[in-house]
Amino acid sequence: MRILVAMSGGVDSSVVAGLLREQGHDVIGATLQLYDHGAATARRGACCAGQDIHDARRVADRLDIPHYVLDRESRFRDAVVQDFADSYARGETPIPCIRCNQTVKFHDLVGLARDLGAEAMATGHYVRRVEGPAGPELHRAADPQRDQSYFLFATTPEQLAFSRFPLGDYPDKAAVRAVAARLGLAVAEKPDSQDICFVPQGRYHDVVAKHRPDAAEAGEIVHLDGRVLGRHQGIARYTVGQGRGLGQASRDGAEPLYVTGVEAGTRRVVVGPRQALPRAVVEVGEMNWLVPPPATPLRCQVKLRAREMPRDAEVAWDAAAGLLRVTPAEVAIAAPGQACVLYDGDRVLGGGFMRRALGAVAAA
Ligand SMILES: Nc1ncnc2c1ncn2[C@@H]1O[C@H](COP(=O)(O)OP(=O)(O)OP(=O)(O)O)[C@@H](O)[C@H]1O
Structure with missing residues (x-):
């Protein structure tokens, strides 16, 4: 089938393109130009800058597939970087990678894929898409260290139906690098991307201060x-x-x-x-449901930050207000602006952004 691969120039998406090509698919590569660090473009691990576009093109040449580069810098600046600074200025702690997936990556690349007559889009994300009785489901990756389901909760059911994540079943990154080496891809040893792509050297408050001096x-x-x-x-x-x-x-x-x-x-x-620390009930907005929203309170697991395992909680959905109230079973730190993602075992049920902790109580 014709399939568009979202190529960041890193090892993961390069391997995805290589594997799909090897399987005989009609593969098209596409890279979004999101941010230009100027003098810092050679910085290792900047997922969307000049060197990475060059790397993606080299991989596409090696695989003998067409490769498109889309300039999305201004959209990325408005929807992701400005949103990042605005969120801090509201006293929150944002997660720009989720906004990028939501507003730029999936949105624009799925659109491009459809325009080019592709039947699906593949990325190098570590998540699994499982065919369930009621349609495709989003599941955690086999490798818990690499699982990126927390960052993909905002994928709509339609986007999920169109997407493929061939690395979700890989046991670890070493196995992925081995495939890159076998396929002769020059990026096989390229270091993993670090932190937030548009923030040089982790100095995020410089970025915030530039866009929202009041927050500084x-x-x-x-x-x-x-x-x-x-x-x-x-x-x-x-x-x-x-x-x-x-x-x-x-x-x-x-x-x-x-x-x-x-x-x-x-x-x-x-x-x-x-x-x-606020821990009683967390109010969550901008919910994206990947299952029919529950009509009555539901016991499930929730993840309130990227680097923690899902924990038990009860959630109650207020459809009229568009808000989810989450009551974690044990003390949980909820930082407004971070995501709250709901799981049933490995399956993602949906997620949203935490607005505030309600009724903070002192622990016994
Ligand atoms: N600038 C981009 N253009 C197109 N696709 C992208 C871009 N950045 C990321 N992606 C897609 O999103 C996936 C996950 O990106 P993420 O930044 O989390 O991982 P990564 O470490 O950069 O992955 P990779 O090893 O493929 O570079 C990538 O594997 C790729 O499919």
Whole structure:
């Protein structure tokens, strides 16, 4: 079949293109030009800059497949980079990779694939697409270390039906690199991409300050009981649950303190003891359901941050308000702006973005 492969210039998507070609499919490669670091384009692991486009083209040449490059820089700047800065300015902690998948990658590449007469689009994401009785389901990858299902919850059912993820069953990255070497792909040893592609050297607050100077203005660090404990250099540096970077506000006597809230309006960072971290009920908006939304409260597992295993919770869907209320079974740190993804075992049921923790209570 004719299939479009989303090629980032990295080893994963290169292997996907190679495997599908080897299987005899009519493969077309496509790379989105998303961000140009200027002088930093040679930086390792910038997923969408000049060197990577060059690498993708070389792989396409080697595989003898057509390769398209789409300039999506301005769209990426508006929908992903500006959204990233705006989210910090609201006192949240955003996940730009999800926004990129949602607003640029899947949206534009599925559109291109259809325009080119392809029947499907493949990516190098580590997730599994399983044919279920009611249609395709999204499942966690076989390799738990690489699983990217948390970042793909916003894939619509239609996009999922059109997508293929050939690496989801691979046991680990070494196996993928071995395929790249076998296929003679020059990217076989290319390092994994790191962090956020448009943030050079992890200096994310520089990016935020450029787009939203207000998020980089100094303010007070205040204890929950009202005492001013210190000052900070911009709310964008703080996330609910954070215990580092608080300077003299990091302890109250012997007791370590954590960020319990970030107030955009007053530019205050609020800190308190661990047991004061919001944990009771989390309100989740912008839900994308990959199953019929449950009419009654549902017990399932949820993941509230990228690097944690799913945990037990009860979720209640308020269809009229378009909000999900999530009650984790145990203490859970919920940072507004991060995703809340629902699982039934390995299967993704849906997900959304956390707005706020409701009814914060002190742990017993
Ligand atoms: N700029 C891009 N253009 C087209 N597709 C992309 C681009 N960036 C990422 N993708 C697709 O999304 C997948 C996941 O991207 P992600 O950034 O998570 O992984 P990666 O480490 O860059 O993967 P890879 O090893 O393929 O580079 C890639 O395998 C690829 O299919």
